[in-house]
Amino acid sequence: MLWPRLARALFSKPLTDPAPPVPEEVAQALAARLDAAAQRRLGRSLAIRQVDAGSCNGCELEINALSSVVYDLERFGLRFVASPRHADVLLVTGPLSRNMREALERAWACTPEPKWVVAAGDCAVDGGVFKGSYAVEGGVGAALPVDLVIPGCPPSPTQLLEGLLALLEAQAPPRAASAVQSVSKNA
Amino acid sequence: MSGGAEGARALLRSGAPQGCRPHERFLLTPGRWAALAEALAADHDLALLALWGEPGMVHAAFLSEAEGAVLLASAPAPEGRYAALSPVRPGAARFERTLRDLWGLSAEGAADLRPWLDHGRWPVTAPLSARPAPNGLPPPQPEFLPVEGEGVHQIPVGPIHAGVIEPGHFRFHVQGETVARLEARLGYVHKGTIGLMLGKSPRSAARFAARLSGDSTVAHAWAFAMAAEAATGAAPPPRAVALRALMAELERIHNHLNDWGFVCNDAAFAWPHARCGALREAVLRACAAAFGHRLMMDCVVPGGVAVDIAPEGPEVILAALDAMEAEIPALERVYDGHASLQDRVVGTGAVGSALVARFAAGGFVGRAAGRGFDARRLPGYAPYDDLDPAVPVLPQGDVDARMRIRIAELKESARLVRLLLERLPEGEVKVSLPQRGGEGVGIVEGFRGECLHWLALEEGGLIRAAFPRDPSWLQWPLLEAAIGNNIVADFPLCNKSFNCSYSGVDL
Numbered sequence: 010m011l012w013p014r015l016a017r018a019l020f021s022k023p024l025t026d027p028a029p030p031v032p033e034e035v036a037q038a039l040a041a042r043l044d045a046a047a048q049r050r051l052g053r054s055l056a057i058r059q060v061d062a063g064s065c066n067g068c069e070l071e072i073n074a075l076s077s078v079v080y081d082l083e084r085f086g087l088r089f090v091a092s093p094r095h096a097d098v099l100l101v102t103g104p105l106s107r108n109m110r111e112a113l114e115r116a117w118a119c120t121p122e123p124k125w126v127v128a129a130g131d132c133a134v135d136g137g138v139f140k141g142s143y144a145v146e147g148g149v150g151a152a153l154p155v156d157l158v159i160p161g162c163p164p165s166p167t168q169l170l171e172g173l174l175a176l177l178e179a180q181a182p183p184r185a186a187s188a189v190q191s192v193s194k195n196a
Numbered sequence: 197m198s199g200g201a202e203g204a205r206a207l208l209r210s211g212a213p214q215g216c217r218p219h220e221r222f223l224l225t226p227g228r229w230a231a232l233a234e235a236l237a238a239d240h241d242l243a244l245l246a247l248w249g250e251p252g253m254v255h256a257a258f259l260s261e262a263e264g265a266v267l268l269a270s271a272p273a274p275e276g277r278y279a280a281l282s283p284v285r286p287g288a289a290r291f292e293r294t295l296r297d298l299w300g301l302s303a304e305g306a307a308d309l310r311p312w313l314d315h316g317r318w319p320v321t322a323p324l325s326a327r328p329a330p331n332g333l334p335p336p337q338p339e340f341l342p343v344e345g346e347g348v349h350q351i352p353v354g355p356i357h358a359g360v361i362e363p364g365h366f367r368f369h370v371q372g373e374t375v376a377r378l379e380a381r382l383g384y385v386h387k388g389t390i391g392l393m394l395g396k397s398p399r400s401a402a403r404f405a406a407r408l409s410g411d412s413t414v415a416h417a418w419a420f421a422m423a424a425e426a427a428t429g430a431a432p433p434p435r436a437v438a439l440r441a442l443m444a445e446l447e448r449i450h451n452h453l454n455d456w457g458f459v460c461n462d463a464a465f466a467w468p469h470a471r472c473g474a475l476r477e478a479v480l481r482a483c484a485a486a487f488g489h490r491l492m493m494d495c496v497v498p499g500g501v502a503v504d505i506a507p508e509g510p511e512v513i514l515a516a517l518d519a520m521e522a523e524i525p526a527l528e529r530v531y532d533g534h535a536s537l538q539d540r541v542v543g544t545g546a547v548g549s550a551l552v553a554r555f556a557a558g559g560f561v562g563r564a565a566g567r568g569f570d571a572r573r574l575p576g577y578a579p580y581d582d583l584d585p586a587v588p589v590l591p592q593g594d595v596d597a598r599m600r601i602r603i604a605e606l607k608e609s610a611r612l613v614r615l616l617l618e619r620l621p622e623g624e625v626k627v628s629l630p631q632r633g634g635e636g637v638g639i640v641e642g643f644r645g646e647c648l649h650w651l652a653l654e655e656g657g658l659i660r661a662a663f664p665r666d667p668s669w670l671q672w673p674l675l676e677a678a679i680g681n682n683i684v685a686d687f688p689l690c691n692k693s694f695n696c697s698y699s700g701v702d703l
Binding site: 010011014015024059060061062063064065066067068069070071072073074076077078079089091092093103104106107108109110111112116138139141142143144145162163165 | 313315317318319320323328355356358359360361362363383384385386387388389391392403404407408409410411413454467470473474476477480490491493526529530533534697698699
């Protein structure tokens with residue numbers, strides 16, 4: 010029976026991990042990339058459209074884990090959406106295979122402004138181990154303006170969460186210097 | 197019939213042995229290859245496992261189910277042509293399209309001549325042939341098989357899907373709610389993996405095998421290592437062999453848990469998904485504690501394993517298994533006891549056992565439809581010879597049967613992990629590979645089915661040719677059959693119950 014289990018779950022300790030710390034410098038640098046109007050429009054929540062641009066599916070496993078009860082992405086106001094038209098963030102994995110370039114560019118064109126582009130995983134950063142192949146562009150940056158990179162092969166759910174929380178934090182003041190930001194591998 | 201079977205096997209073995217270990221490869225003339233293709237029509241014993249190329253040469257791997265033997269055959273392809281196997285082995289069709297796209301070799305008399313991996317977006321054509329040609333043409337429009345009938349319309353889906361999954365295009369032809377035909381168009385995540393492996397040492401090419409399909413990273417890395425060890429005559433230490441099996445069973449457990457949850461979730465039943473997710477996370481954390489990586493990527497290397505198990509490893513792994521085994525009975529009762537869930541999975545996406553046998557589909561797709569093949573038992577490999585893994589088989593072939601096979605395998609894998617930890621031999625975990633030429637093949641049962649890697653090394657020990665074959669090659673075509681006459685809304689359930697790899701077959 011399911012009902013007794015659901016009832017018991019109401020009174021037991023949550024399985025969810027506490028939130029990881031937000032990397033402050035990253036959040037500040039990201040904030041500097043947003044103007045005040047964009048900041049207001051994005052608010053305190055983000056809709057994420059994930060695009061696999063040639064990954065080995067290792068990154069997808071860890072991104073999916075974010076939705077589990079242990080990481081519970083939605084408690085932060087972060088959620089995955091089915092269409093780029095509903096998204097504030099394109100979370101892109103893979104070395105950008107040539108066969109996926111047009112689809113990724115179309116997804117980006119469909120995503121309303123203001124929008125973030127996050128390159129997740131070593132492949133998305135610069136092609137990773139697939140760099141130099143005839144079949145890959147060598148990273149998401151070859152086609153789109155990247156705001157944040159989250160390295161790792163694959164990045165752990167905690168690393169992914171830190172990066173996404175930095176985006177949320179950036180949407181609230183204050184702000185500082187600009188550059189493409191990287192979440193530390195060991196953070 | 198049996199005369200035909202002997203004929204095909206005898207014909208194959210009449211070729212010159214090429215010294216591939218542990219399964220011999222026989223070199224045929226183009227004429228005898230064509231005769232083999234004909235003989236296969238009357239022979240239902242030899243199953244095609246893989247078909248691939250090298251510049252000017254075509255290779256095939258067969259499984260004789262009667263003999264329990266793996267046999268490899270090759271033939272030169274003069275002027276880039278060879279006799280097609282797809283008229284007698286339907287599973288060959290996508291391999292033949294790939295042979296044309298990557299090596300520029302054309303199958304004469306092939307069932308399907310359309311491009312597969314090459315979408316016309318690479319700077320070259322036939323990138324793995326002796327002389328790749330520059331590609332100056334704009335990408336062509338893809339062609340799909342037609343469907344005729346009143347009220348038939350098309351639904352194009354992808355390459356980017358609604359969920360967090362890999363990209364691929366699905367073209368549905370539907371009549372009302374019912375799917376008349378599904379055709380998958382893959383190749384979107386083609387990364388040129390084989391090209392990157394060539395000219396490297398097995399040690400440095402292992403990271404490509406480990407990234408062929410991230411969810412099967414252990415199984416592919418192991419099969420690749422097995423092929424490299426067979427080619428060079430190296431023997432991994434017993435402790436490394438046991439640790440590989442330990443990792444492979446943990447990989448099976450985390451994937452089966454994941455998909456059990458997702459199948460329920462695709463039927464809008466969220467509770468098992470939440471529970472499976474929590475149990476799986478504990479397994480992944482145990483893997484990270486024991487081997488330093490949640491998915492155990494790059495942990496299996498040619499010659500052994502990269503790292504020994506951490507001292508606290510066994511304890512955390514057993515704790516994760518205890519939690520899982522304590523909860524599985526309750527999860528099963530919920531899975532069995534909810535009509536809303538059973539109504540969605542029972543009878544949905546059924547594949548007949550004849551079709552499964554014709555494609556020689558392995559893994560839970562095969563075992564859920566009466567094909568009891570498991571590489572751990574046949575051809576078998578260490579350390580499973582001593583572990584006697586149980587192989588569940590069901591006849592129904594529907595979403596529910598695939599799920600039940602996986603639940604049974606979850607329990608069996610937990611048993612194997614406990615046994616492996618109990619009996620873990622002491623000693624080294626790695627030997628260095630001798631730098632020499634040779635040819636080898638490795639077959640490892642991953643969570644999806646058998647992962648097959650073939651490797652040919654030059655005299656100096658660098659890779660001359662390679663082919664990694666994911667089990668999904670022979671399962672994807674069956675998904676198209678499974679969804680036929682089902683409703684479009686059941687596609688996510690069917691797709692998840694197969695969970696074929698895109699990256700694994702896109703290479």
